[in-house]
Amino acid sequence: KQEVTQIPAALSVPEGENLVLNCSFTDSAIYNLQWFRQDPGKGLTSLLLIQSSQREQTSGRLNASLDKSSGRSTLYIAASQPGDSATYLCAGRGSGAGSYQLTFGKGTKLSVIP
């Protein structure tokens, strides 16, 4: 069964800093991985979906990477802003039976200090 871990649980950085959020998964037969942002009391906003055949996916100041062999994905945020403050969740989808199911990490709560 896929397990997804996000460390650290919380991260605080000054505005303008580049930062990396980490996501580890146990099953290297991952089909794809999706990064989400969740603001307090709100739903999840999809940021990036990276397929197992891709190594990177970019959207604006965000860049997600996926390394199946090491069981890691990272979300790079360039030039962080206070508006980036939120909880970031990663979720992996396996291949084969059960590939419909996303397995979520518990998230990293990011605070960007002005």
Place this chain on the structure above:
Amino acid sequence: NAGVTQTPKFQVLKTGQSMTLQCAQDMNHNSMYWYRQDPGMGLRLIYYSASEGTTDKGEVPNGYNVSRLNKREFSLRLESAAPSQTSVYFCASSISVDGYEQYFGPGTRLTVT
């Protein structure tokens, strides 16, 4: 486009009461999902519907039933609510179950006393 909408936003139930959470999407997606989010547990899949007319259990289906009313709507029913079902419930949809991006609704915060 409204995307995925959920009603109600908040609900308080007494133990043993029943209720139905409603979800609708306007993206013409085939697949829909119900998740629950609990502190320290992450999001867990309750039920999903791969396409209109089909539903299947996810990781934590006990105590819940679902209905895929049509392509747009997918409801979650609690027949006899228990305090353990206090949670935030999210509905999501995707083009299909085959690895497509999932889009989430704003959630329903349910408290069972």
